[in-house]
Amino acid sequence: MKRNFLLLLSLFISFDFIAAPLEDVQLDSLYSLLDQTIAERESYSIEKNRKIDQFRVVLETDSTSTRNKYFLATEIYNQYLVFEFYGALHFAYEAIKFAQELNEPELIHESQLNLAQVLVIAGIYQESSEILDKLNPKKLSTHLLHKYYVIRKDLYNQLYFYSPTKKIKEGYKEAYTNYCDSILMHVPENSEEFLHIRETRALDNRDLQLALSINSKRLARTELGHKLYATVAFERSLVYEIEEKINFQKKYLILSAISDLKAAVKDNASLATLAFLLYHENDIERAYKYINISYEDALFYNSKLRAIQIANILPVISKSYEVQLREQKSRLQHFNIIITIMTIVLVIGLFFIYRQVKSIREARNITITTNNKLRDSNKELVDANEQLNQLHTDLSTTNMVKEVYIGEFLKICSDYIDKLEHQSLHTQKMLIKRKYGELLTEIKNSDVRKMEMKLFYKNFDETFLHIYPSFVESFNKLLDKDQPIVTKNKNSLTTELRIFALVRLGINDSNKIAKLLGNSVTTIYNYRVKIKNKASVDREKFDDYVMKIGEFNKNIEN
Structure with missing residues (x-):
């Protein structure tokens, strides 16, 4: 190169x-x-x-x-x-x-x-x-x-x-x-x-x-x-x-x-002149090299005059070169002494460093062992804490659900007592007035049941959404994005949502769900299968995902 x-x-x-x-x-x-x-x-x-x-x-x-x-x-x-x-x-x-x-x-x-x-x-x-x-x-x-x-x-x-x-x-x-x-x-x-x-x-x-x-x-x-x-x-x-x-x-x-x-000119003047110039610039090493080569060429040519000319310069440069060598040798000796001392100091330092590193390594191993134990203990405490928080949250949620539903249950019971009392008085009046045919017609009328079921759905929907306001949104996240369930308004649920609302409340038996919602068991089953077919999560664990909606007062996420 x-x-x-x-x-x-x-x-x-x-x-x-x-x-x-x-x-x-x-x-x-x-x-x-x-x-x-x-x-x-x-x-x-x-x-x-x-x-x-x-x-x-x-x-x-x-x-x-x-x-x-x-x-x-x-x-x-x-x-x-x-x-x-x-x-x-x-x-x-x-x-x-x-x-x-x-x-x-x-x-x-x-x-x-x-x-x-x-x-x-x-x-x-x-x-x-x-x-x-x-x-x-x-x-x-x-x-x-x-x-x-x-x-x-x-x-x-x-x-x-x-x-x-x-x-x-x-x-x-x-x-x-x-x-x-x-x-x-x-x-x-x-x-x-x-x-x-x-x-x-x-x-x-x-x-x-x-x-x-x-x-x-x-x-x-x-x-x-x-x-x-x-x-x-x-x-x-x-x-x-x-x-x-x-x-x-x-x-x-x-x-x-x-x-x-290059031309093999042994009778030359330029190299000797350059050497003398470099000598005056104190570039002794290079001057010494060039003047010796020039002197060799003069001797080879057998030119006594040229050899004499160079010989007059050579001792001066050679002496300076020897002085420089002696100074370099002296500096080298000093450097060797310094390096020897520094080496000894370095060896001693390395020995102490080795001992220190060994002590530090032992201390670090003890620290690591202790930290591992502390980390394990801390993890156990965190897990226990999380279990306590979960339990507390579950208890809080359960208590809230109980309180709301107890309140709603008492309200519904009170309403039904009022209705039964009203119906009883109405029936007595009709019997006293001997309006047997008209009374029989009222009893046979199915609109009363429909109205009561409609009222039941309304109360159920409002109560459930009060407890789980983000239920519809979280439930849709469990389904394919292209097949969400859309409600008529934000305070009502569809039949499918009511079924899985009851599942969220812990009622997983299709027979009980059918009785509560006034539907057949087959209808309830078909609705559940239809919804699970739309699921974006594992179908087998779909009910488990539903049970997690509203945990820790957070929305369920995919």
């Missing part, structure tokens, strides 16, 4: 850098990419050696012509040029040998210039200068003359940079400037060398915007992972160093170092 991310970041920087500079790229991401590239640097060296070996195999083949051997030796020289000094030096001499065998001045001059070039890179200035002095610029072709001027320019630039004597230093600078002018006169205006010199002069004149503009053009012609990109990115970091834009300076030093590593 991390490797894929770094690859994507590398592609982003490679293809989108010119269109969108590194303002939005975080330093941490670039450091991650650099560290990943460092971890893989051995593979880049192996690939470089593999490519060189391919050329060497052909070079050492007997069937290869001398001319081809020259070009192969030159190609191997170019591969070694920034990879390994002695390899480049050896094949520079090999190319000179093949050129002399061919006795072609153009190839001889080219191979001698290559030798001078690698000596300049390695810091062997005197021998390089002697080789260049032996060459007659007038006898060089345009291509080689251009190369001659570039090598002379690089030679005097380095002599100027490292010379400690002011007067001699000025002479080197003048020679460097003259060769720069010569190059500008002999190369196209849009060439790499032309733009390089223009950028350098803009930087020397502190025209930083022009320097950045030219540098952007040069960057656009290369990509991350190439030697040229490493060079141009390093030179861009110099602009940001002058502008004191440290983050941008570090970003381009990182990009330059990544390109050096």
Whole structure:
């Protein structure tokens, strides 16, 4: 996953850098990419050696012509040029040998210039200068003359940079400037060398915007992972160093170092410069890592000058790193002591906590047992209470029913005594007046019975609904929603409701119900079956549900 991310970041920087500079790229991401590239640097060296070996195999083949051997030796020289000094030096001499065998001045001059070039890179200035002095610029072709001027320019630039004597230093600078002018006169205006010199002069004149503009053009012609990109990115970091834009300076030093590593450039400056910059920012660990890698590369290249340059910086960073390690070791020892003390305290604390938890667990078990007993006792008390309340409610309800019905019974008895007395007096009068026929007719008249039954129903309905005002509503809840019983008015009951009203009063026998309501037993039975067929509750327990209507003065619910 991390490797894929770094690859994507590398592609982003490679293809989108010119269109969108590194303002939005975080330093941490670039450091991650650099560290990943460092971890893989051995593979880049192996690939470089593999490519060189391919050329060497052909070079050492007997069937290869001398001319081809020259070009192969030159190609191997170019591969070694920034990879390994002695390899480049050896094949520079090999190319000179093949050129002399061919006795072609153009190839001889080219191979001698290559030798001078690698000596300049390695810091062997005197021998390089002697080789260049032996060459007659007038006898060089345009291509080689251009190369001659570039090598002379690089030679005097380095002599100027490292010379400690002011007067001699000025002479080197003048020679460097003259060769720069010569190059500008002999190369196209849009060439790499032309733009390089223009950028350098803009930087020397502190025209930083022009320097950045030219540098952007040069960057656009290369990509991350190439030697040229490493060079141009390093030179861009110099602009940001002058502008004191440290983050941008570090970003381009990182990009330059990544390109050096990917191109297997062992003669590099960016990683050491980055290490020294990080040292001044107190990022000692990273500085130490980078300066050591840079020193390893310098030793591998066999560049004494580069190794000396890095060796001057390395002890300073190494000493700071050792100091940091000692401080870290000291802090670690203190932390170990503190951790040991805290561990001992923790163990003691855990022991006491364990004892406390054990005591709490035992107490909790006792509490749970006690609570369970209390809960059981409380449940028994609640059940007993509910039974008492039920009994009290039942007794209250029963007493109320008794009181109401006793009152109604006494009223009905009183009414019937009055009626019997009235009927007795009426009968006596009729007998005294000898109205036997008329009296017999009155006695045979069935309207009297009907009127009495009607009056009985009215009294029963009113009395029952007085005791159980929500009986009709509760009773309908026991039936299907689509088949409720509808009464004529709120103070009367239907025959079906009267039957089950008597059931609610405890009269469950159909014979007794039939006698009380003046119906046949069959009629009463049929009514009961009809109602139970409409029931929404269990038919077998329908009468039990009816008996619960009005319990605790609450309506029965489904």
